Amino acid sequence: MELNTLLSSIKNTNGKFAEEAQNRLDSLTKPQGSMGRLEEFAKQLVAITENQMPVLDKKVVFTFAGDHGVAEEGVSAFPKEVTPQMVMNFINGGAGINVLARHAGAEVVVVDIGVDYDFAGAGLKSSSTFVSSKIVSGTKNMRKGPAMTRDEAVKCIQVGIGLADEYAKKGYKIFGTGEMGIANTTPSSAITAVLTGKSVEDITGRGTGINDDAWKNKVQVIKDSIAANKPDKNDPVDVLSKIGGAEIAGIAGLIIGAAANKTPVVIDGFISTAGALIAYLIEPKTRDYMFAAHMSQEVGHKSILEKIGLRPVLDLDMRLGEGTGAALAMLIIEGGLKIYKEMATFAEAAVAGKK
DSSP states (O other), rough: OOOOHHHOOOOOOOHHHHHHHHHHHHHHSSTTTTTTTHHEEEEEEHHTTTSOOOOOEEEEEEEEEOGGGGGGGSSSSSOOOOOHHHHHHHTTTSSSHHHHHHHEEEEEEEEEESSSOOOTTTTTTSSEEEEEESOSSSOOTTSSOSOOOOHHHHHHHHHHHHHHHHHHTTTEEEEEEEETTTTHHHHHHHHHHHHHHHOOHHHHOOOTTTHHHHHHHOOOOOHHHHHHHHHTTOOOOHHHHHHHHHHHHHHHHHHHHHHHOOEEEEOSSSSHHHHHHHHHHHHGGGGGGGGBOOOSSSSHHHHHHHHHTTSSBOOOOOOOOTTHHHHHHHHHHHHHHHHHHHHHHHHHHHHHOOO
16 A cells, blocks of 8 residues: 555544443442553553454564664664674574563564665575565665665655554554664664754663763764754654664554554654654654553653653663563553453442442
């Protein structure tokens, strides 16, 4: 489907279903509202799915991987080679996201959307855990010019939309976003600065754990990149192409596709939420379908959540990415749904209601 046609198909979630869910929540054997945000999660799931008794039996976290030309500017504590190495770690089940996805009963799908490595040449083929959808072999160095062309950015968005369509058709009921890409907090910070209007210093963190000198260099690199490219803050795709990343674009597409398929999507940390901000500014109705997994320790994350209007499920001082926060938050969201579905009403339990 053409992108504009797909965007026009996205509607706000159904208030009638939310109202019916609230009525059931208020009839359960508890003081009204006493399960706090768990009730909010259940109501949102009912409104998203337009199903009074939703199920979350099939869950998947998509970990989008891409390299960044700006890594050559010394903005990360780790070398670029770590990106393909970590992709192999994900496929082999040894990373943080694999552990927490197993804990949450979710599958992990690793998507090569922009890694500067030939996985096919290394004998790796697309499978149930690895998707080869390479649009670029790493972005270009955004300090010297646009990270991607507009066409490449749109193609990356379409990869995410395609995955959402495919997995919704396969019967997956909830998606999580994750990412891997050395130096990707740099484009995420640049996107945040441009689209929230905050200063680069205020929204730039230490990523993989850089020291003070490296942080100052990172701030300057971001400022130089914005000055060199002059991204149009009123055109999220322009911002994405000039100072973004392939995996950020893929996440934006997945969120757009989730909304079009009436599927809830759990947004991980800083980089994932930069993708969510792009999706939200392309089509604001996508917000209705999002759950913010957690509050990242990355300093810019709070500014993006506030811009979209999302409140995180968890706050655990995490900053790994990969989708780890999304996997954990799925457990809490599912807990809210179980309260809604499995708890007895006052009538069913023959318990006297409030006087």
